Amino acid sequence: MLRTESRFPVMVGRMAARIRVAVLFGGRSTEHEISCISASSVLRAIDRERYEVIPIGITPEGRWVWAHDDPAALEPKGRELPTVTGDGSHVALPADPTAGGLRILDLNGAAGALGKVDVVFPLLHGTFGEDGTVQGLLEMAGVPYVGSGVFGSAAGMDKVHMKALLRAASLPVGPYVVVRSPDELTDADRERLGLPVFVKPARSGSSVGISKVKKWGDFESAVADARKHDPKVLVEAAVEGREIECAVLDRLGGGPPEASLPAEIFVPEQYEFYDYEAKYLSEDTRFAVPADLPHGVTAAVRDVACRAFTALDCAGLARVDVFVRPDGAVLLNEVNTMPGFTPVSMFPRMWAATGVNYSELIDRLLRLALVRGTGLH
């Protein structure tokens, strides 16, 4: 398969044709609102002299809408979180590279062109966004996009396959078992994992459907909770350690990826773990950016993060989350291929602490996408 040519515009004095970026946000996952907030920040910070932005909202039902280019409309209003409504022209991207890009679908279903798109920033989290599905559509359409491709996105979304790939690359992963019903966990499994265990849906995010089980009597209902989100359930031994995250970026010149300084999350004592409330609603959750770790541990976290990124065939960006045990050992928890992307989200904060500001980050990701193009790499 051929690679798409790089699509940087030809400069004519200061009057370069701007690069047309479709920012996709919202979507059909539980992380719809977080995605809208990320998009609001990107619309505000993107370099408008270099990029022409086409904001495309995806409703929770999956309808694509040509949204107003208005960051304020996508910000939280008090405790009310933003969502994409169906108002606005209905838009579609044909999976046909010769079709000329985005189309407006009018009420009669007749298609009108919205025009060629140079690159897509799929600021979507979770299913139908971060899992390879939208990436597949963009590959079909022949439009370059920010972030990992079909395989890397799917590998990052499914914690079972993620862990298998990390293990196969000799990276440190804790003990776990995959079950589809509670009775699949044998006595030998229980003995090996010990208590507590974490029970989680294989393909979810934002801690949705996750429980910490401290006695086996609670195990069955924890599996039932996880199965509300995914029939495939992961049971993991609880790791005792500090919650550390590290942001990874590809380099514009090619070569191995680059890791930021790691950060630490301090979950307040009233929470059993970093659950949905501690993540998005609590004002007591604290962060240290960068994390105060011994030099050797910082280096180990950065090294493991880059190796995990490569093991999962990630591209562009990923946030790699690890635990650092009391003895300093690093254990991988998960890799997020489209992490939260507001200026106060961990990924941009870690890069800011490492010397790359928010606007530079957006520009680097779009340039990386344009250089990478579509097709095999």
Ligand SMILES: Nc1ncnc2c1ncn2[C@@H]1O[C@H](COP(=O)(O)OP(=O)(O)O)[C@@H](O)[C@H]1O
């Ligand atoms: N094996 C584990 N040991 C200790 N804590 C865990 C473990 N697995 C998950 N957790 C806790 O649950 C949180 C969410 O789990 P995670 O696997 O990262 O799911 P999500 O994709 O929803 O973020 C983690 O940030 C951590 O606080």
Ligand SMILES: [Mg+2]
């Ligand atoms: Mg997580």
